[in-house]
Amino acid sequence: MNRNSTVSFAVPAATFALIIAVLVTELPPGRWPHLPFLPGRMVLDQIGFAFGTAPRIAIALVAGAVLGLSGAMLQAVLRNPIADPSTLGISSGAQLALVVATIFVPDLLVHGRWPIAMLGAACAAAIVFAIGPRRAFAPVTLVIAGMLVSLMSGAIATAITLSQGEYLLSLVIWSGGSLVQQDWSGVRSLGAVLVAGLAAALVLERPLRVLSIGVGGASGLGLNVAAIRFAVLAVAVVLAGAVSAELGLIGFVGLAAPTIARAIGFNSLRRNLLAAPLIGALVLSVCDSLVILLDARLGEMFPTGAVTGLLGGPLLIALLAKLQGSTPPGTENAEPAAARIRHPYRALLLIAALLLVGVVLLLLIGRLPSGWTVLDWEHFMSFLPMRLPRLIAAGAAGAALAIAGALLQRLTANPLASPEVLGVAGGASLGYGLAVFATAAPSALMLNGATVSGGIVALVLVAVFVSRRDMPPERILLAGIAVSAFASSVLAALMATGDPRAWRILGWLSGSSAAIGMTGAVTLAAVAASMWMAAAFAARWLAIMPLGAGVAGGLGVNIPRARLLLILIAGTATGVATIFVGPLSFVGLMAPHMASRAGFHGASQHLHATALIGTCLMVCADFGARMAGFPYELPLGLFASLIGAPWLMATLSRKTG
Incomplete structure (x- = not known):
């Protein structure tokens, strides 16, 4: 048995063992309730186990799979190895919609977050898609447009949040991505989305393979390039938007899952589309299980989405050296080149x-x-x-x-x-955050020194990675993103504790x-x-x-x-x-x-x-x-x-x- 096969068996086994540890910690095996879960036949701790712990474990697996599939589809259609569900502004659109609804029209949330978040995600994607037909949904054009929508949405959401301090804690926690459940409705909803998404991905897999030969060749074979791109992007938007609506913002899983899949040998498109959901499920499940175990020991619950980079970042860096396949970059220009200035x-x-x-x-x-x-x-x-x-x-x-x-x-x-893909901004932000939390009244010298130190550490990590290996550019970017995700996860976990000092950090950010x-x-x-x-x-x-x-x-x-x-x-x-x-x-x-x-x-x-x-x-x-x-x-x-x-x-x- 080769090493990759050993890893393929060991990782799911370790995840299963971790899940069992969580279940045992929450309730001794002898007191586990039996199916079907009938509240009338259970005591209070069994009800919490059946309708809190069990669906939480299930939704971590399902949501991780949905994000992994969304990331794999986006990387394939956009031909960009650092594309993920945030690329098209999906997550930021959902965040902005929920921030606006929470602060200005809270009555809209009577029926839950799902309609509002999906509406925000759809509006963000619609802005990007409005540009698409003019460029035959060219990958690089859509990537840039999506990033711009994401930047605008995120900036507006942050400004509104800062202006309404009384909502800061709840909005920060939601933005961190909490997997806490009260029943099985979320699992059923995301499960249906996952099944539909997998079916759509398998249907679109062959056209995507044809598209991989290039626009000219694909068009010559009769493929409607714009229609296929629109269909794949629409499926990816629904997948990522569903997770944001149900759980909040869960970052990095959609980027890491397809990349890790390629690193351990799932290089073909079909294999990557099938492996990425499994890896996404494992990554998010492990993160959430660790959060639950830490809560049992420390009494402090962190939003799981805020700490995915703590596990995924180091794992991605460790596997980059073994990355054999990659998502080919797009061969099309982001947009037709503007005429050169004469002088x-x-x-x-x-x-x-x-x-x-x-x-x-x-x-x-x-x-x-x-x-x-x-x-x-x-x-x-x-x-x-x-x-x-x-x-x-x-x-x-x-x-x-x-x-x-x-x-x-x-x-x-x-x-x-x-610049943020180098991890420097993330490391500097973490240094600033640690200084704020380290003392009640940090001096300007202390804040600046901690900020500098955090940025230097992040830069050194990426520089060491680059200098020791003849890495292609895409892996340099991935290494920087992994470092940034790790630092951002630590900072997000600190902010999600509910400490009032989070407001100061958010203002600086x-x-x-x-x-x-x-x-x-x-x-x-x-x-x-x-x-x-x-x-x-x-x-x-x-x-x-x-x-x-x-x-x-x-x-x-x-x-x-x-x-x-x-x-x-x-x-x-x-x-x-x-x-x-x-x-x-x-x-x-x-x-x-x-x-x-x-x-x-x-x-x-x-x-x-x-x-x-x-x-x-x-x-x-x-x-x-x-x-x-x-x-x-x-x-x-x-x-x-x-x-x-x-x-x-x-x-x-x-x-x-």
Whole structure:
């Protein structure tokens, strides 16, 4: 028996043993109730066992299988190994709908969360699908549109949650994904969804295999490419939306399950579609069983969805070296390339000049209780010491994050690559959270030191992984995501305990430059400028590496060294920006695409345009955060996403000739 076969038997056996341990912990075997479960014939602890513990174990298996199947289908149709149920904004749409209903129209929840969450997921998917027909549901276009919808939905949901502190605990716990059950209705509902999804997946498996040869070949064989993509995406949306509606947000399982399946040898499409649900069921079941056992020992219950990365992250990293198969990247462009700018460097100078003029105007414009005003010289000088450091910090953070995004997207040739996939933002956030929980009144020095340390540890882990193995780009991304998922799971578990300090962490996660002084702003600007210069010197690598490792190696590029240095530049830029303005790394996702759509295609000009656009985004976002809710400050992240995402969505929606 080979090693993979041993693992295939050992893991389910260990999971079964863990489930039995949970059942024994909850109730001695001699007192287990017999089927059928009739409450009239049971005492109180048996009722809790029959309608609480048993359905919870069952729904963990079913929900994990549903998420695993959804992730496998999304990775197959989008041809992207880091696609998962959050890719199309499904989970974020469900979250936003439930946040709005909970705070503003709670009467809508009388009949449960399912209709509201499914409506939110469907609306998010509909926005993405509205773009699809214009691009024949091209994978990369849908991925970008889905990520933008997810960013906007998440930012709005966070802003609303922060504005209504009395709902914070319940919304945070729901967002963590709780598997607590009171009856078998959830198991029946998700079980029906799983059966229907498996049937649909098996029907669509053959067209998906034909599609894997490429759009041209598939079309030549008579396949309706757009229809097949729409059908697969619709099934994946229903699967992921059903889990979000029933249980809340459960992350990482949909990404990890198909990847782990490929790592242990289930490389063909049919095998992956069948193995991913089984692995997803095992991962989520093990996580939930451990949560229950910890609750029995410590008396503290964590939402299971918040801690899936604690198990899945290390497991994914351990298996990446053995990953034999992969999901081929999409061969289509994210969208038809915009016409090249005839004089790109003149355009860059124009953007820089407009940015400078904009900064001056933002410094001059103010808002008083009586309304908007242009500050006179006296008020201008009074407000300058407060406003100037914020604008410098926001602009520098935007440039740093945008540079990191441009480096990663060119390094990996993956449109989903952004600073958070390195794990640096997740590690820095965890460091900040641990500092908040470590003492009642942490100092600014302690918070900054913990944030820096968390980011450094995460970056070192990914850098060590990259330097020791000649890993293809997709596995570098997966390693960073695994590190980030682990850190995010620990932070989410801390926040879900109900401690009031979770509010402070949530506010920092949404981004703010309010507390920064001139020294910090200048420091951040200096680091951002240094990273900008370092990236500019690497422009030749950035032009060559997207052509593939073979071409780059043939042109004399030392691939492992180049990858490591580019990752260190991107990681340093992300880490420093995170310290000062929070983990607003989605600027690194949007800015490179905005630069491409504006017509900046050469490696050097694209890098400079991306940095300037990132600066503009964050400067405008900081002004909006200060002024829109005057005299209160709103989340910086909300405005950064609301400024950039609609513009980029509009460019994706344009018809092409």
